[in-house]
Amino acid sequence: MPKMKSHSGTKKRFRITGTGKVMREQAGGRHLLEHKSSKKMRSIANDVELSKPDAKRVKKLLGK
DSSP: OOOOOOOHHHHHHEEEOTTSOEEEOOSSOSSOOTTSOHHHHHHHHSOEEOOHHHHHHHHHHHTO
16 A cells, blocks of 8 residues: 655644644734834744644645
């Protein structure tokens, strides 16, 4: 049988922690940074946990 391939786009966007949570980066931290406050940028810099239904779908795409 052929092996299952993990979804390349998903690999780049999400990571799974040691405890099994699925983490993602927040939007808005790549461009047009000049007018965004430092406070805003610090909050955007942190990763956030994915919701349970979305996490299930992402894990499936990653083959976990």
